[in-house]
Amino acid sequence: MNSKEIRIYNLSPDEFKESIRSIVKELVPKQKNKLEKLPSTEELLTVDETLKLLKCSKQALWNWRKNGILPSYRLGNRVYYKKSDIFNKLVKQV
Structure with a gap:
């Protein structure tokens, strides 16, 4: 994962929304994979x-x-x- 510094106070509302979308797109699949790997007994x-x-x-x-x-x-x-x-x-x- 490439880390990228985001300065929220310099972003326009549209840039902020796009930044959040890109973060969610990157994190959601990783979290789904982690949840799928958990045994069903959890x-x-x-x-x-x-x-x-x-x-x-x-x-x-x-x-x-x-x-x-x-x-x-x-x-x-x-x-x-x-x-x-x-x-x-x-x-x-x-």
Whole structure:
């Protein structure tokens, strides 16, 4: 990737838009490639999806999260679990 210095304060609105377009055109394909390379188990599950997968009660899931048995991730006020973490924990239990 060629680095190029862009001085935004010297750009006209049209030049600024074109600069942003060129940056997006360059970065979006690279990010898509990175996302496609992630294994499907990196998917984030909601609490309800995790409950269905583990077939356990909400209280049990909360206790596992509270005690650090199953790591959770917060985005805003929502809690998510990585599918890979769940499978790794299940494999270690066997």
